[in-house]
Amino acid sequence: MENQNNEHTDPWDMTENIYEILANDLSGEPLSTEEARLFEAWKQAHPANQAIYRQFRSLMERNSGILRGTDRKILFERIQQKIKKQETKRQKQKHLAWLSAAASILIILGMFYYFSDNRHPEIKTPAPVAQQIKPGESKALLQLATGEVIPLNARQREYIMVDSSLEIKNKAHTLIYDTKDPATKDITYNTLSVPLGAEYKVILSDGTKVHLNSGSGLHYPTGFTGENREVCLIGEAYFEVAKDSLHPFIVKTGQMSIRVLGTSFNVKAYPAQEQTAATLEEGKIQVTCQGKNYNITPGSQITYNTTDQKIEIKEVDTELYTSWKSGYYKFEQMSLQEIMSTLALWYDLNIFYQNPETKNILFTGRLKRYENVENLLKKFEQTNEVEFIIKERSVTIKKK
């Protein structure tokens, strides 16, 4: 009853400046005798006033001076430090786990080719030494969640795995995932490893196409269920990400994490090379590198160099970085060293420089990816700048 009566008279607003008196009291400022009297009367006027007063007093007393003389800038910096620490920790944990998996795959891979070579000695033709260097081909190894490793090549049976929730097909050098029940709770991870001198494609369960280049590996879930669509990459791959604005697609590499909603881009992140690069063809990506975020626009490339720890964003002719997926290499004013490191991966070569200054000679041109390596290197020799000595898998480069 009392409540109802008081709603009209509003017991809290006894005098105009009651809140100033209240503020004075709560802030520890002295009250005049008249103010103290008014304040007492206000508190007595209604139990609600006392309740409010207690709430305010608790707020003021408990928190009084807890940030005394604290610079907010320093607090903000502390948060940024914590972020940096956590991001590197998270990355390390993920990559350690995955890299050890990838390493074991590569060992198995090596064994597989070793044994398969020995098992079919009759296929081997004693070829001249230089001709042993063949361009890459379509082959790869798939490791299932069970640990089972399946070699993939063009003559592979079409169905790799079919069960109630998942179907994996291998067709035209492409591995295709089809998740029938996307709501399935247990996510399983597969790893696709492509040896040196090979390439392979995979279409993930969300429709994203990934073209893996030589000496690369991709670790991915067989179905995407979480908030993000996350995959891990070592080496080089070209991504055409299926559009899904609600579930960002994230590519993690040793040094960068690339976040997209739907777009096409190339990522080159070979652990043995000091540079990691992401090149955007279309759409929009966000790259996290060294704890910072960068928005990349189409036609741009972001690079991170582990040696000088420099991050660079520049406009590029994207064709130079994505042409490999279309079966050719395009070079424009590119150093011989950079060109040879690309070719070495594709033809599985060891490169030696007799004259280090040749590393910096710039070349422009277009090479077919599936061409014989001798013919290809001849084109460089025609410029009269360099000479190649090919011995087994080793190529020595001399100044002409």
Place this chain on the structure above:
Amino acid sequence: MGQAETILSLFKQNEEEAFKLLFDTYHDTLLLFANQMIDDPEAAKDVVQNCFVDFWVHRRFANLPNGLEQYIFQSVKHATLNHLRGEKRRRKYYIAAEKNERENLNASEIEWNDEVLYKALNELPEERRKIFLMICLEGMKYQEVAEKLHISINTVKKQMGRSFKFLREKLQKNIFITLFQLWTKC
């Protein structure tokens, strides 16, 4: 209502700046909110900092169906309760909150009420909010605030009076009944 939306739209253009603005806007009130429950300033500072870290690392701004403010207060609240549970320090607040749940009060209403005061602080005009936080969090006297901001003591007094008037109005609307039940039963 503007500030939360301003921050969110800034996240689409410049994430670093948006994050800084988020910090400038919410850090102090979140700290008040956390410390009010924990009553341990150092632990409260940690809890709030970790919530900011989580917000950035997990890119929470990309998916906030209930809005930014609701999310950030909830995340601090959960972290605070986790801290209290972890420390096994069942403080008065915690017991009171549990008691209310047991007595079948609308739990979501209580949760919402808890944050009203702190969210209201964020609705104060910038200058008024600043003065309030200087006095409360930094423990400054009216005289010190007046000197620092080059205003008269009387202005400080008036601004503080208006802040408490505004807070009381907010509380009256939202928290009055719950508070009263809480306190009469404790």
